Amino acid sequence: xxxxxxxxxxxxxxxxxxxxxxxxxxxxxxxxxxxxxxxxxxxxxxxxxxxxxxxxxxxxxxxxxxxxxxxxxxxxxxxxxxxxxxxxxxxxxxxxxxxxxxxxxxxxxxxxxxxxxxxxxxxxxxxxxxxxxxxxxxxxxxxxxxxxxxxxxxxxxxxxxxxxxxxxxxxxxxxxxxxxxxxxxxxxxxxxxxxxxxxxxxxxxxxxxxxxxxxxxxxxxxxxxxxxxxxxxxxxxxxxxxxxxxxxxxxxxxxxxxxxxxxxxxxxxxxxxxxxxxxxxxxxxxxxxxxx
Amino acid sequence: xxxxxxxxxxxxxxxxxxxxxxxxxxxxxxxxxxxxxxxxxxxxxxxxxxxxxxxxxxxxxxxxxxxxxxxxxxxxxxxxxxxxxxxxxxxxxxxxxxxxxxxxxxxxxxxxxxxxxxxxxxxxxxxxxxxxxxxxxxxxxxxxxxxxxxxxxxxxxxxxxxxxxxxxxxxxxxxxxxxxxxxxxxxxxxxxxxxxxxxxxxxxxxxxxxxxxxxxxxxxxxxxxxxxxxxxxxxxxxxxxxxxxx
Numbered sequence: 001x002x003x004x005x006x007x008x009x010x011x012x013x014x015x016x017x018x019x020x021x022x023x024x025x026x027x028x029x030x031x032x033x034x035x036x037x038x039x040x041x042x043x044x045x046x047x048x049x050x051x052x053x054x055x056x057x058x059x060x061x062x063x064x065x066x067x068x069x070x071x072x073x074x075x076x077x078x079x080x081x082x083x084x085x086x087x088x089x090x091x092x093x094x095x096x097x098x099x100x101x102x103x104x105x106x107x108x109x110x111x112x113x114x115x116x117x118x119x120x121x122x123x124x125x126x127x128x129x130x131x132x133x134x135x136x137x138x139x140x141x142x143x144x145x146x147x148x149x150x151x152x153x154x155x156x157x158x159x160x161x162x163x164x165x166x167x168x169x170x171x172x173x174x175x176x177x178x179x180x181x182x183x184x185x186x187x188x189x190x191x192x193x194x195x196x197x198x199x200x201x202x203x204x205x206x207x208x209x210x211x212x213x214x215x216x217x218x219x220x221x222x223x224x225x226x227x228x229x230x231x232x233x234x235x236x237x238x239x240x241x242x243x244x245x246x247x248x249x250x251x252x253x254x255x256x257x258x259x260x261x262x263x264x265x266x267x268x269x270x271x272x273x274x275x276x277x278x279x280x281x282x283x284x285x286x287x288x289x290x291x292x
Numbered sequence: 293x294x295x296x297x298x299x300x301x302x303x304x305x306x307x308x309x310x311x312x313x314x315x316x317x318x319x320x321x322x323x324x325x326x327x328x329x330x331x332x333x334x335x336x337x338x339x340x341x342x343x344x345x346x347x348x349x350x351x352x353x354x355x356x357x358x359x360x361x362x363x364x365x366x367x368x369x370x371x372x373x374x375x376x377x378x379x380x381x382x383x384x385x386x387x388x389x390x391x392x393x394x395x396x397x398x399x400x401x402x403x404x405x406x407x408x409x410x411x412x413x414x415x416x417x418x419x420x421x422x423x424x425x426x427x428x429x430x431x432x433x434x435x436x437x438x439x440x441x442x443x444x445x446x447x448x449x450x451x452x453x454x455x456x457x458x459x460x461x462x463x464x465x466x467x468x469x470x471x472x473x474x475x476x477x478x479x480x481x482x483x484x485x486x487x488x489x490x491x492x493x494x495x496x497x498x499x500x501x502x503x504x505x506x507x508x509x510x511x512x513x514x515x516x517x518x519x520x521x522x523x524x525x526x527x528x529x530x531x532x533x534x535x536x537x538x
Binding site: 172173186189190 | 403
């Protein structure tokens with residue numbers, strides 16, 4: 001394998017990893033704060049992809065610019081879902097919470113999936129922008145603009161999220177609630193508002209990932225669960241206590257998958273990712289990026 | 293002295309087990325009031341009920357400067373100026389000392405004066421200044437209690453409630469915590485304290501209540517209770533003086 005094609009493979013791994021990362025950060029955020037696994041996270045990603053698709057087709061808006069519409073739309077959907085559905089689950093404790101949150105979010109998965117099948121047809125959709133084939137050529141390595149833009153956005157969003165969480169009051173309220181919700185309330189934080197905001201942010205992150213998926217791969221009503229699983233693997237890889245650690249873990253999985261696809265064979269790319277997942281579970285069960 | 297906190301006929305349960313039975317007590321402005329009693333008497337439940345963490349209550353009312361608290365959520369009670377340092381400290385472990393303190397000043401009221409309060413807390417506990425960028429869970433037990441105390445002060449309490457602040461700490465640290473309570477009280481903060489170290493608590497407190505099996509079993513000034521043989525026998529491990537062989 002030449003150096004160029006190695007570099008090409010590595011970069012494509014990073015491009016895919018950026019999508020993985022941003023999808024996983026959303027799941028990790030919701031898990032870390034609401035302490036429940038939102039199985040419908042992939043469905044939110046799917047919805048984000050569709051919103052981007054329709055904005056592109058109806059308004060003729062570039063998918064990257066469409067984020068200005070896609071993010072608020074999914075933010076609002078997230079707010080609504082928290083009010084109507086998750087608010088009731090989040091109050092439960094212990095085993096009851098775990099069981100109910102899994103059941104409720106799995107149920108929601110089925111509902112959203114079928115609504116999407118009914119509203120958007122089961123066809124796979126994708127966005128072909130005018131500059132789809134174009135890219136930067138760097139020392140024999142091609143960097144398509146769509147992929148490059150996606151990775152750049154994923155990076156910027158992760159950095160912004162970091163500053164939001166550590167430098168602003170609403171962000172600190174989120175971190176405090178994730179650490180200890182009782183102490184957060186005692187400090188004067190309305191934790192139910194924190195839960196609502198966090199869930200809406202998680203949905204927005206899913207929407208960003210969905211927009212990146214529809215410009216590079218494609219979206220159909222049934223893709224949700226695959227993305228939930230991928231994001232879940234990454235969250236566990238990073239360590240469930242590490243919200244932003246999910247981003248580098250996503251990049252890592254993307255690169256490992258791409259390299260194993262190139263060196264071992266495309267059939268095995270996901271297998272190697274899962275082998276790495278198992279190894280991490282055995283050797284470092286607290287996750288790669290936890291500090292505790 | 294005006295009545296700051298009023299607990300009137302409060303009853304509360306944990307699941308099917310009733311933990312508080314018709315508890316009434318009051319804390320006046322400027323006082324240090326201690327609550328002593330054996331394990332499982334309901335002291336922590338009473339603290340959590342006042343702070344809004346234990347809901348719903350079976351009956352009774354809690355008022356603070358005239359405002360009814362019994363149906364308010366915890367965050368609204370914190371906004372009123374009642375700050376609880378919970379048992380076991382409950383810090384934000386993964387966040388830094390500074391972040392813990394900043395979150396302590398989350399309410400709008402406290403936020404405005406954050407910089408000054410922070411300086412006051414650092415003056416009170418210089419060790420926290422040194423360790424301000426360290427994560428809370430890397431601190432020693434004593435430092436963690438100081439941080440919990442400091443975090444509560446950041447919320448500008450008018451009533452500071454502390455649940456077992458000396459539990460599990462070395463004697464020298466306990467001394468420091470009691471000194472700080474005294475100092476804080478002298479600066480105008482009313483203190484309501486649950487403490488297993490009954491002797492030390494009664495020495496500090498102006499008044500105290502004894503809670504046994506979820507009921508108020510006695511009350512008096514700290515001095516009076518310190519001299520009371522029944523109290524000494526039950527909570528300070530002393531035999532009554534007349535029974536002692538001389």
